[in-house]
Amino acid sequence: MEVGGGEARTEVENKQIIFKGFIETTPTETDMELKLGNKIKLKAPKGSGSLLVKNLYLSCDPYMRGRMRENYDSYIPPFTPGSVIQGFSVSRVVDSDNPDFKPGDLIAGLMGWEEYSLIQKTEKLRKIQPDDIPLSYYVGLLGMPGFTAYAGFFEVCTPKKGENVFVSAASGAVGQLVGQLAKLHGCYVVGSAGTNQKVDLLKNKLGFDEALNYKEEPDLDIALKRYFPEGIDIYFDNVGGAMLDAALVNMRIHGRIAVCGMVSQQGRYDPHGVHNLFNLVVKRIRMQGFLQSDYLHLFPRFLEEVISLYKQGKIVYIEDMNEGLESAPAAFVGLFSGKNIGKQVIRVARE
Structure with missing residues (x-):
């Protein structure tokens, strides 16, 4: 009592x-x-x-x-x-x-x-x-969003050092950790967000190599080509919609797309859908939706590793x-x- x-x-x-x-x-x-x-x-x-x-x-x-x-x-x-x-x-x-x-x-x-x-x-x-x-x-960080980032990046994206990684909704609960894990893994990382304040946080606090304000980009395809002239190896997708469509065009051969969420589609139906799915075929891209609950056997390892990184000051949240x-x-x-x-x-x- x-x-x-x-x-x-x-x-x-x-x-x-x-x-x-x-x-x-x-x-x-x-x-x-x-x-x-x-x-x-x-x-x-x-x-x-x-x-x-x-x-x-x-x-x-x-x-x-x-x-x-x-x-x-x-x-x-x-x-x-x-x-x-x-x-x-x-x-x-x-x-x-x-x-x-x-x-x-x-x-x-x-x-x-x-x-x-x-x-x-x-x-x-x-x-x-x-x-x-x-x-x-x-x-x-140590709950469902953090574990989603950890399992999605390491198990679904299967990253290799030096690969090019793009993260949408990158300043959110999941995206901010994905980007930091990718940097620690030796990847080149770009994130997208919806305000200049968030872009500044991505680059100056979270350590992304680059970041873009998608609301200020008249053409997302051109924007991604600017940041990824050699293409994207890994796209961690939190938003779906137009951003997914642009990423598909810019993926490299044997690229991977982890479909974590589609917040841009919440609450509305887009009758036009995604136009560029044929890139999955010609570029042999693996696109996979996932739930963090599929990987709960990894949760103890996740806690140990992320707590250690946080205490060492290697990640922030x-x-x-x-x-x-x-x-x-x-x-x-x-x-x-x-x-x-x-x-x-x-x-x-x-x-």
């Missing part, structure tokens, strides 16, 4: 973010609502095997847009209208009826967008050992931190117009 006002509290208000209903367009703040007045007991029911946790940090991720679509046929089910939105979180155990967890433990996993969550299924939760690494990094649960809808919506700089995180409560 938590202590407040000089005495132990057994019940508190539990603010929640509710998903109102299925959508077909780009999400707006009005597709979600802040629910007040809901009470929750600070106790895990006896015999339930459950955990009562206080959520500290919530992750905003583009994949969540898919879960707002009815009949979402994918690797994770859609949200339920009228229910709490779900996402990755770092949380602290308040009470436990599970022998594997005790009050005070820090955990990461899928939680509700709410101040407190009662967790029945604990199989996929992982404990976090307190360290000198920010806790919020466990929904970013940029976060965009919003304060308070009530800021979550606007932060999530901002992902689809590029408002965030770095990994978008919501701080729900102080550690």
